[in-house]
């Protein structure tokens with residue numbers, strides 16, 4: 001490819017992100033949407049002198065999804081957003097002013113008061129977090145709105161306590177984290193650049209400030225042993241215990257491993273371990289209800305599919321029983337008002 005062609009391609013695939021128009025919500029009939037009020041919304045409203053947040057604590061927030069960046073600089077083995085799976089994607093972050101402009105426009109047009117940053121990774125670079133939080137504080141975002149975002153444990157680990165205080169003051173309600181496993185060995189295999197102890201420490205610091213955590217976990221990653229799986233179950237229970245002693249809540253979202261084309265682990269499975277791509281794509285529905293998690297599974301139907309291959313030591317049926325057990329426990333916690341952050 002010549003230089004001119006490469007430039008054209010880069011411009012087509014990665015235009016200046018701040019020059020793009022805001023998302024036209026006329027094409028999104030389910031966004032913005034009214035969310036049910038939560039205990040967390042009531043707690044945040046009680047701490048702020050804001051009529052807007054007080055009203056949302058009673059009626060529920062009108063919420064909108066928003067994207068603040070494109071691409072991810074990390075390379076987690078299972079992830080379709082990993083940089084090695086997206087060689088054409090240039091990582092781009094919207095300027096704070098551009099993001100804030102969309103928040104204000106969504107409020108002015110629809111009355112939105114809560115935002116969910118659904119980027120692959122919004123809180124992913126320390127300097128960018130600092131830049132955004134300075135601008136959020138300058139615009140009094142935390143006095144008017146709440147927001148949820150994706151984040152990374154190793155990045156949050158490097159933030160000072162005062163940085164976490166700023167995130168909380170700026171309205172961060174819940175951060176979604178790829179915790180994945182309680183086994184440091186598996187975390188290394190996944191190239192997560194975190195440890196279980198780091199996760200516990202970051203979670204403790206967030207929860208102490210009333211910032212909720214949504215944790216994602218993977219069961220059955222290639223090479224996972226029974227001991228690794230047990231470590232993940234213990235890890236989740238420890239995080240729940242932490243939440244029970246903190247103002248913030250934690251929600252555990254547990255998945256069975258599925259290999260996706262283009263990801264680092266896909267290459268390992270097909271090129272080094274001899275799996276046939278067709279076998280890795282033979283998805284079938286999974287019924288988890290016989291393990292008693294039917295009510296808790298209601299909103300996750302779209303995630304209950306699998307290729308049915310045991311990639312680790314634990315048989316697939318036992319993985320699913322563990323998944324159902326953990327999901328049921330999380331559901332019971334939600335019903336009891338524990339950890340229902342948002």
Ligand code: SF4
Pocket residue numbers: 072073074075076079080081082083120121152178
């Ligand atoms: S799991 Fe998260 S941090 Fe890892 S590559 Fe995917 S988006 Fe990036």
